[in-house]
Amino acid sequence: MPETTATTAAPSATGTARAAILGRLRAGRDAHPVAPPPPCDFTVLAEKRWDPAERLDRIRRLMEAVHTEFLEATEADWPAAVGRFLAAEGARTLLYAPATGAGATLAAGWDAGGPELVPYDAEVETFKERLFEGIDAGLTDTLGAIADTGSLILWPSAEEPRLLSLVPHIHVALLRVDRLYDTFWQAMRDNRWAEGMPTNALLISGPSKTADIEQTLAYGVHGPKRLVVVLVR
Amino acid sequence: MADAAVDFAAASTEALQDRQLRTNFRRAMDGLMSKRAVQFADQAEWHAMRALGASVRLRALAKLPELLERLEETCTRNGIRVHWAATTDEANAIILSIMRGADARLAVKGKSMVTEEMHLNAFLERHGIEILESDLGEYIVQLDESTPSHIIMPAIHMNTRQIARLFRRKIKEAEDTEDVARLTDLARRVLRRKFAAAEVGLSGVNVAVAETGTLCLVENEGNGRMCTTVPPVHIAVMGLEKVVETLEDVPPILSLLPRSATGQPITTYVNMISGPRRPGEKDGPREVHLVILDNGRSGVYADGELRDTLRCIRCGACMNHCPVYTRVGGHAYQAPYPGPIGKILVPQMEGLEKRGELPHACTMCNACVEICPVKIPIVGILGRLRSEAVHAGGSVKGAGSHASRAEALVWKGWAATFASPAAYKVATLAMATLGNAAPSALPLLKEWTSARVKPRFAPESLHRLAAKKGIPDA
Numbered sequence: 001m002p003e004t005t006a007t008t009a010a011p012s013a014t015g016t017a018r019a020a021i022l023g024r025l026r027a028g029r030d031a032h033p034v035a036p037p038p039p040c041d042f043t044v045l046a047e048k049r050w051d052p053a054e055r056l057d058r059i060r061r062l063m064e065a066v067h068t069e070f071l072e073a074t075e076a077d078w079p080a081a082v083g084r085f086l087a088a089e090g091a092r093t094l095l096y097a098p099a100t101g102a103g104a105t106l107a108a109g110w111d112a113g114g115p116e117l118v119p120y121d122a123e124v125e126t127f128k129e130r131l132f133e134g135i136d137a138g139l140t141d142t143l144g145a146i147a148d149t150g151s152l153i154l155w156p157s158a159e160e161p162r163l164l165s166l167v168p169h170i171h172v173a174l175l176r177v178d179r180l181y182d183t184f185w186q187a188m189r190d191n192r193w194a195e196g197m198p199t200n201a202l203l204i205s206g207p208s209k210t211a212d213i214e215q216t217l218a219y220g221v222h223g224p225k226r227l228v229v230v231l232v233r
Numbered sequence: 234m235a236d237a238a239v240d241f242a243a244a245s246t247e248a249l250q251d252r253q254l255r256t257n258f259r260r261a262m263d264g265l266m267s268k269r270a271v272q273f274a275d276q277a278e279w280h281a282m283r284a285l286g287a288s289v290r291l292r293a294l295a296k297l298p299e300l301l302e303r304l305e306e307t308c309t310r311n312g313i314r315v316h317w318a319a320t321t322d323e324a325n326a327i328i329l330s331i332m333r334g335a336d337a338r339l340a341v342k343g344k345s346m347v348t349e350e351m352h353l354n355a356f357l358e359r360h361g362i363e364i365l366e367s368d369l370g371e372y373i374v375q376l377d378e379s380t381p382s383h384i385i386m387p388a389i390h391m392n393t394r395q396i397a398r399l400f401r402r403k404i405k406e407a408e409d410t411e412d413v414a415r416l417t418d419l420a421r422r423v424l425r426r427k428f429a430a431a432e433v434g435l436s437g438v439n440v441a442v443a444e445t446g447t448l449c450l451v452e453n454e455g456n457g458r459m460c461t462t463v464p465p466v467h468i469a470v471m472g473l474e475k476v477v478e479t480l481e482d483v484p485p486i487l488s489l490l491p492r493s494a495t496g497q498p499i500t501t502y503v504n505m506i507s508g509p510r511r512p513g514e515k516d517g518p519r520e521v522h523l524v525i526l527d528n529g530r531s532g533v534y535a536d537g538e539l540r541d542t543l544r545c546i547r548c549g550a551c552m553n554h555c556p557v558y559t560r561v562g563g564h565a566y567q568a569p570y571p572g573p574i575g576k577i578l579v580p581q582m583e584g585l586e587k588r589g590e591l592p593h594a595c596t597m598c599n600a601c602v603e604i605c606p607v608k609i610p611i612v613g614i615l616g617r618l619r620s621e622a623v624h625a626g627g628s629v630k631g632a633g634s635h636a637s638r639a640e641a642l643v644w645k646g647w648a649a650t651f652a653s654p655a656a657y658k659v660a661t662l663a664m665a666t667l668g669n670a671a672p673s674a675l676p677l678l679k680e681w682t683s684a685r686v687k688p689r690f691a692p693e694s695l696h697r698l699a700a701k702k703g704i705p706d707a
């Protein structure tokens with residue numbers, strides 16, 4: 001197909017392609033019917049259970065194995081704990097979501113002498129350059145964590161944008177210790193995710209990493225170089 | 234591609250001479266195999282998980298046309314624009330027209346095997362659009378003006394020294410170092426500027442959920458998230474088999490995929506995308522497009538036995554465990570998908586006349602079948618393809634293209650000999666007395682002896698030895 005005509009033909013061709021593809025699939029299945037698939041038995045996932053006490057230990061162990069760091073705090077003092085940590089690490093700026101509950105708590109409990117709080121309250125286009133060049137840390141809440149794999153559940157929204165957990169060099173995530181699940185499957189069922197997914201839901205299990213150079217692990221290839229989980233009790 | 238360029242035998246012979254390449258692969262595959270083994274140490278869990286994974290994929294295939302329609306409906310409802318492409322040319326043209334609509338000059342891409350299948354990069358570059366691979370392995374391969382040699386670890390064929398040299402040659406600001414962390418950091422700096430500047434982000438799809446219109450993407454680096462979040466337009470490309478029925482079907486696949494691939498319990502990022510930026514949201518692309526590609530897959534689907542090929546979740550475990558792949562590496566296959574899955578998928582997509590040699594690149598050791606997390610009977614399908622290659626009238630493209638009159642005659646003669654006791658006696662006597670005198674250069678025998686020692690015939694047949702011991706013929 002000559003490329004020049006293909007370009008202009010594309011939008012109309014897609015309708016034809018759709019009918020042709022679906023037609024071929026149906027005809028293929030009619031000619032050679034599909035054997036009924038064996039039933040899907042989810043028992044293996046349903047049976048993955050940990051003691052409530054063990055869940056947090058497991059999450060911590062799995063996440064620390066991939067360089068995640070943990071801080072301990074209470075509902076009252078976590079902003080101060082985050083502030084102390086970031087100041088000690090030399091971070092100058094912390095991007096946060098002012099319209100979330102966590103964002104409000106953070107701002108209220110922030111020490112004026114600590115890193116500068118930068119609110120993520122406008123569309124990314126208005127401050128893309130600063131985001132990519134000049135932000136040291138970003139703070140998000142989480143929906144909880146998963147014991148099976150050691151993963152945080154993130155649910156970005158209009159109030160808590162997606163890039164908060166991706167572009168800054170340090171990602172600080174709040175984890176409430178009473179929000180732990182055994183498996184990803186359990187978390188999505190318990191919270192009825194299928195009834196309404198956000199534009200982007202995420203599992204995050206450590207800082208960004210790669211092993212593409214001779215299988216040697218390196219952290220912080222594109223996303224955060226460090227992931228810091230604040231355990232809020 | 235010229236036919237001469239697609240020659241597994243020649244390419245693998247060459248690869249076998251390359252000691253560095255063999256060392257790189259051997260080390261990498263040994264490591265991957267042991268990491269995977271640790272993940273599935275609990276055999277009962279492995280069997281149950283695998284049965285679940287296979288049944289999820291089989292249910293999806295059983296309802297494939299309906300699920301694709303449902304996916305289109307739910308995606309559209311979520312604001313994702315769905316496009317269908319019967320061929321790679323059509324898919325490329327669709328992508329180009331979306332890019333033109335977005336006035337794109339630079340696109341960043343996360344790892345996607347299906348776009349390798351489409352030769353998308355070369356196509357876009359011919360049309361003046363810069364396309365940058367952002368997965369570190371793919372970026373290395375792109376700088377090297379080469380192709381991936383593994384579907385999970387594209388640059389596995391190179392060692393650190395080779396990569397350091399490549400960076401120094403190709404990246405202006407590269408320093409003189411072989412330190413992996415520093416090399417990675419350099420790539421981070423170069424690519425971050427590109428993520429921020431690109432007008433379009435491209436990605437593949439690991440699993441698409443018909444129930445919710447969700448595209449799942451697994452990755453460790455965060456480049457997949459960058460490509461699908463930062464640029465104003467996101468284009469996802471998927472082979473039509475990637476769909477599953479419900480959101481609940483995702484966890485079993487995600488439990489099998491990274492564990493089989495790299496021995497990780499899960500990838501660093503699991504990304505579930507269900508639409509473009511909504512009113513009030515402050516980031517994310519304003520447009521999300523999904524391109525669903527056929528490229529021969531509906532033909533694969535039409536055959537009750539070959540259909541199983543489409544179960545594949547692209548974990549790469551079969552190549553990690555394949556004795557042939559481990560020795561010759563991924564490039565010898567000269568295909569987007571190397572190793573066992575490539576040996577069954579590529580000939581079905583590109584035709585047996587072009588790629589009929591691939592199903593023979595196998596020792597039939599069954600390692601791939603034992604390891605496949607969705608239980609694809611790879612070896613059975615290989616047998617089928619071998620037979621289709623030499624018998625006209627099969628369902629695979631290019632069936633019969635490797636039929637040889639000489640071979641057919643030999644088999645006919647063989648059958649006739651075995652059907653007649655007299656002929657059989659004469660033939661075995663002839664073998665015993667004259668067989669060893671046959672020169673290795675004889676047609677048919679030549680092929681065999683090119684890589685093996687010529688068999689020696691015993692002076693007396695088993696029948697005669699048995700008769701001497703007084704054992705009568707049945």
Ligand code: SF4
Nearest residue numbers: 545546548549551605
């Ligand atoms: S054939 Fe099986 S083992 Fe090979 S890539 Fe596909 S799913 Fe993995």
